[in-house]
Amino acid sequence: xxxxxxxxxxxxxxxxxxxxxxxxxxxxxxxxxxxxxxxxxxxxxxxxxxxxxxxxxxxxxxxxxxxxxxxxxxxxxxxxxxxxxxxxxxxxxxxxxxxxxxxxxxxxxxxxxxxxxxxxxxxxxxxxxxxxxxxxxxxxxxxxxxxxxxxxxxxxxxxxxxxxxxxxxxxxxxxxxxxxxxxxxxxxxxxxxxxxxxxxxxxxxxxxxxxxxxxxxxxxxxxxxxxxxxxxxxxxxxxxxxxxxxxxxxxxxxxxxxxxxxxxxxxxxxxxxxxxxxxxxxxxxxxxxxxxxxxxxxxxxxxxxxxxxxxxxxxxxxxxxxxxxxxxxxxxxxx
Amino acid sequence: xxxxxxxxxxxxxxxxxxxxxxxxxxxxxxxxxxxxxxxxxxxxxxxxxxxxxxxxxxxxxxxxxxxxxxxxxxxxxxxxxxxxxxxxxxxxxxxxxxxxxxxxxxxxxxxxxxxxxxxxxxxxxxxxxxxxxxxxxxxxxxxxxxxxxxxxxxxxxxxxxxxxxxxxxxxxxxxxxxxxxxxxxxxxxxxxxxxxxxxxxxxxxxxxxxxxxxxxxxxxxxxxxxxxxxxxxxxxxxxxxxxxxxxxxxxxxxxxxxxxxxxxxxxxxxxxxxxxxxxxxxxxxxxxxxxxxxxxxxxxxxxxxxxxxxxxxxxxxxxxxxxxxxx
Ligand SMILES: Cc1ncc(C[n+]2csc(CCOP(=O)(O)OP(=O)(O)O)c2C)c(N)n1
Ligand SMILES: [Mg+2]
Numbered sequence: 241x242x243x244x245x246x247x248x249x250x251x252x253x254x255x256x257x258x259x260x261x262x263x264x265x266x267x268x269x270x271x272x273x274x275x276x277x278x279x280x281x282x283x284x285x286x287x288x289x290x291x292x293x294x295x296x297x298x299x300x301x302x303x304x305x306x307x308x309x310x311x312x313x314x315x316x317x318x319x320x321x322x323x324x325x326x327x328x329x330x331x332x333x334x335x336x337x338x339x340x341x342x343x344x345x346x347x348x349x350x351x352x353x354x355x356x357x358x359x360x361x362x363x364x365x366x367x368x369x370x371x372x373x374x375x376x377x378x379x380x381x382x383x384x385x386x387x388x389x390x391x392x393x394x395x396x397x398x399x400x401x402x403x404x405x406x407x408x409x410x411x412x413x414x415x416x417x418x419x420x421x422x423x424x425x426x427x428x429x430x431x432x433x434x435x436x437x438x439x440x441x442x443x444x445x446x447x448x449x450x451x452x453x454x455x456x457x458x459x460x461x462x463x464x465x466x467x468x469x470x471x472x473x474x475x476x477x478x479x480x481x482x483x484x485x486x487x488x489x490x491x492x493x494x495x496x497x498x499x500x501x502x503x504x505x506x507x508x509x510x511x512x513x514x515x516x517x518x519x520x521x522x523x524x525x526x527x528x529x530x531x532x533x534x535x536x537x538x539x540x541x542x543x544x545x546x547x548x549x550x551x552x553x554x555x556x557x558x559x560x561x562x563x564x565x566x567x568x569x570x571x572x573x574x575x
Numbered sequence: 576x577x578x579x580x581x582x583x584x585x586x587x588x589x590x591x592x593x594x595x596x597x598x599x600x601x602x603x604x605x606x607x608x609x610x611x612x613x614x615x616x617x618x619x620x621x622x623x624x625x626x627x628x629x630x631x632x633x634x635x636x637x638x639x640x641x642x643x644x645x646x647x648x649x650x651x652x653x654x655x656x657x658x659x660x661x662x663x664x665x666x667x668x669x670x671x672x673x674x675x676x677x678x679x680x681x682x683x684x685x686x687x688x689x690x691x692x693x694x695x696x697x698x699x700x701x702x703x704x705x706x707x708x709x710x711x712x713x714x715x716x717x718x719x720x721x722x723x724x725x726x727x728x729x730x731x732x733x734x735x736x737x738x739x740x741x742x743x744x745x746x747x748x749x750x751x752x753x754x755x756x757x758x759x760x761x762x763x764x765x766x767x768x769x770x771x772x773x774x775x776x777x778x779x780x781x782x783x784x785x786x787x788x789x790x791x792x793x794x795x796x797x798x799x800x801x802x803x804x805x806x807x808x809x810x811x812x813x814x815x816x817x818x819x820x821x822x823x824x825x826x827x828x829x830x831x832x833x834x835x836x837x838x839x840x841x842x843x844x845x846x847x848x849x850x851x852x853x854x855x856x857x858x859x860x861x862x863x864x865x866x867x868x869x870x871x872x873x874x875x876x877x878x879x880x881x882x883x884x885x886x887x888x889x890x891x892x893x894x895x896x897x898x899x900x901x902x
Binding site: 269275277280284307308378545547552554558 | 617669696764836895
């Protein structure tokens with residue numbers, strides 16, 4: 241055990257898997273950096289330094305820089321996955337999915353089904369999402385509901401350094417295409433993380449708080465906010481369960497339903513835009529399967545139906561924060 | 576085609592060109608300083624060093640001509656006539672910024688000025704420019720449309736598809752590859768397979784390579800490409816060799832290149848210095864006029880920063896507006 245940041249946890253997972261399995265390679269724009277340039281060789285390690293330090297150990301053949309050609313290199317990762325490698329490809333910001341989406345949802349996601357179960361496509365697409373960086377409309381979106389919508393993709397959203405390492409190792413070992421979403425605001429978060437490799441299962445949510453009054457269902461960066469709210473409200477006698485989904489596909493329906501039935505009061509906290517997102521999906525799940533147990537209307541706390549704004553004052557209003565979550569919990573608790 | 580030597584430009588055009596370049600330089604140098612103080616939010620990519628490229632093209636354009644820019648958009652915006660004070664307010668995220676504080680540095684746009692936006696998506700601009708050129712052609716406005724892309728952006732499928740589309744639709748479009756040697760930390764000598772001119776040729780576009788530090792060279796190449804497009808001669812490409820002085824974005828440690836390399840370009844190939852030397856040696860402008868333009872640019876930017884710092888941010892009433900047209 242030692243304290244590691246979210247960034248270090250992902251880096252360590254990659255390093256350990258690359259040591260274990262020579263077919264694991266990674267690729268992306270400036271994932272090493274300095275290609276063809278006169279200065280430092282391992283110059284960037286990705287735009288926020290997640291892959292820095294790996295190239296000196298594993299070499300340029302397994303640590304690939306790419307031109308700015310997402311269709312080609314994300315597609316190449318998919319093709320390589322179907323033919324013997326286990327590539328981890330970085331789509332720098334999830335907002336850039338539009339450039340290469342065909343290779344993900346028509347190719348990677350469908351091979352196994354379309355080809356009658358004959359293909360495996362063990363590709364991991366790492367990508368950065370979320371608001372909070374003042375990075376404006378084209379660098380701050382969530383978009384994970386779009387991936388979640390597509391059968392054949394697994395969608396993983398680590399909420400902390402510990403989660404990130406275990407889920408990344410699982411993602412690399414998994415034989416299906418995995419979209420691995422890293423929240424840009426979490427990279428410097430730090431906690432105790434085991435030094436040895438370990439995996440965390442897909443489709444098994446993690447109960448980070450247990451309480452009988454209100455169920456908070458959440459994911460990604462919002463887990464941290466929900467934990468804070470749960471801790472605060474405990475002092476006021478409102479005891480919350482917090483469910484970290486870990487993966488939106490597969491989805492741990494059992495844990496959500498069991499907990500919702502127990503409390504009868506549910507708040508779903510999802511950083512993405514509110515139409516057809518994870519919160520609406522889980523609301524529908526609960527409404528269909530646990531209706532009789534509900535003591536209050538289900539509440540969703542999400543971003544509004546707007547692109548992420550640039551101005552800090554607007555972005556702060558845009559992001560679901562602790563105050564909005566607390567207000568929602570108090571409302572369902574009082575119902 | 577007759578390409579007038581830049582030095583034969585009317586004096587007012589020379590003054591206008593130098594003012595554009597100085598405005599851009601003063602703006603970028605100041606944003607660089609202010610960013611370091613922590614007062615400017617978000618991602619900021621500066622154009623300092625590349626001024627002759629935007630200026631050499633924009634000198635030939637009017638408001639009915641459209642351009643699409645990149646993430647490194649401030650220079651294109653200024654040269655296309657965007658209001659400098661409103662731009663600065665936008666970069667600070669202010670309510671009366673050019674985009675209401677909703678866009679920021681990477682999304683400055685002013686459609687009334689024919690500026691279709693800086694762009695957060697590398698390769699986002701060229702297809703849009705095919706559309707602007709299609710509008711100009713269909714509506715017979717006489718306008719042309721120009722896409723600026725970086726060396727990195729030249730590798731994006733959208734860029735290459737746009738070359739082809741512009742050719743087969745015979746559009747009044749110009750593609751300008753601003754090759755500043757790097758895309759983030761990656762050198763263009765590595766990332767670009769083949770050559771920009773051969774790529775253009777492969778799609779049937781005439782291509783020309785110019786020294787982007789030499790305003791007059793850019794000016795002439797731009798004139799040729801723009802006149803061709805405007806006269807119905809179809810799309811073409813200009814490969815501009817240039818250099819960015821600051822990091823990829825503000826905060827970049829710039830370890831992938833050497834300080835000596837940058838110092839050398841600054842000392843020997845700076846586009847403002849070269850312009851100044853050329854016009855003063857030829858006696859078409861005198862040093863006092865040049866100094867005055869530089870001082871005015873700095874004063875304008877000083878005012879822009881002071882006003883931006885003092886300006887009000889947007890508030891809750893602005894969050895939900897302009898997602899759609901209001902009826
Ligand atoms: C589709 C897409 N991919 C990647 C990025 C991240 N990115 C922003 S700028 C940049 C480098 C662009 O290089 P170049 O086109 O040469 O322009 P320069 O920065 O040199 O002006 C990259 C990779 C992006 N914004 N959009
Ligand atoms: Mg470049």
